[in-house]
Amino acid sequence: MTDTDTPLPLIAHLTELRDRLLRAILAVLLVFIVLFPFANEIYAFVSQPLRELLPENASMIATDVASPFLTPFKLTLFTALFIAIPYVLFQIWSFIAPGMYSQEKRFALPVLASSVLLFYCGAAFAYFVVFPLIFAFFTSVGPTDVAIMTDINRYLDFVLKLFFAFGLAFEIPIAALIAIWAGITTPEDLGRKRPYIIVGCFVFGMLLTPPDVISQALLAIPMWLLFEAGVIAGRLLIKRKAES
Numbered sequence: 644m645t646d647t648d649t650p651l652p653l654i655a656h657l658t659e660l661r662d663r664l665l666r667a668i669l670a671v672l673l674v675f676i677v678l679f680p681f682a683n684e685i686y687a688f689v690s691q692p693l694r695e696l697l698p699e700n701a702s703m704i705a706t707d708v709a710s711p712f713l714t715p716f717k718l719t720l721f722t723a724l725f726i727a728i729p730y731v732l733f734q735i736w737s738f739i740a741p742g743m744y745s746q747e748k749r750f751a752l753p754v755l756a757s758s759v760l761l762f763y764c765g766a767a768f769a770y771f772v773v774f775p776l777i778f779a780f781f782t783s784v785g786p787t788d789v790a791i792m793t794d795i796n797r798y799l800d801f802v803l804k805l806f807f808a809f810g811l812a813f814e815i816p817i818a819a820l821i822a823i824w825a826g827i828t829t830p831e832d833l834g835r836k837r838p839y840i841i842v843g844c845f846v847f848g849m850l851l852t853p854p855d856v857i858s859q860a861l862l863a864i865p866m867w868l869l870f871e872a873g874v875i876a877g878r879l880l881i882k883r884k885a886e887s
Contacts, residue, residue: 663734670730675723682715685722690798692774696782697791704792714796721803725766729759750824758817765813766806768865773805777858805858812847812866819873823880830877833870841867 678685687694690703697703705711724731736755740748782791822828833840841863848863 660738663738667727667731667734671720671723671727674727675720678719678723678726679716682719686715686718686795686799689718689770689802690795692770693778693782693793693798696775696778698782701791703795703798705796706794707796710794710796714799718799718803728762732759754817754820758814761813761817762810765809765811768813769802769805769809773809773858773861774802776861780857808862809865812862813869815866815869816873816876819870820876820880823877830874830881833874833877837870840870844870 694703705714707713732755736752740751743751819833823830823833844863844866845859847866848859848861
């Protein structure tokens with residue numbers, strides 16, 4: 644914001660907000676329309692880590708009448724939102740940026756871009772690293788006389804929860820950096836609280852993942868390492884502030 648900026652009336656702000664929300668929703672719908680013909684292929688891709696580990700002649704099942712249609716539909720809608728997130732956040736940024744100072748813009752824009760990238764990295768980590776490990780564990784520890792036939796809707800709910808948990812967990816460096824930049828805390832203070840942070844990571848992993856040690860550790864350990872990355876980035880930020 645500069646001294647020459649004149650505040651817009653409330654109606655103008657609300658109109659702009661409405662327009663940008665409509666653009667964001669339209670973007671998600673357009674991506675959804677493009678992806679919907681491939682809904683079954685998208686579900687096949689997401690369920691591949693489990694299907695590869697199922698016993699021979701075993702398959703996933705649908706216990707509800709509408710599940711064969713609604714489950715891929717729901718997954719495609721989430722996928723469309725996942726893909727359109729950068730544009731949605733761009734619309735939010737375009738709405739709030741005029742009210743920010745130039746120094747705030749220089750800090751916020753890289754943080755926004757990094758947060759999107761880290762969320763994608765968290766989801767990719769869940770799919771390529773976590774899913775194969777926990778599904779291998781789940782399918783190997785059950786009784787030998789119990790057939791494994793996972794419901795497609797319950798599987799989707801399970802993996803969406805993990806996608807969200809790991810995507811959110813990978814935002815820890817951004818949260819730490821914002822807290823340091825805002826003066827809420829310092830890198831040294833965060834370093835002193837490291838033991839509590841580590842315990843908190845494992846508690847967070849316990850709450851957001853299935854009740855097994857493997858998935859909890861696979862979430863908690865990256866969270867701790869990302870916290871350390873946030874502390875290091877905070878030190879660099881403080882150093883740059885002192886030099887400027």
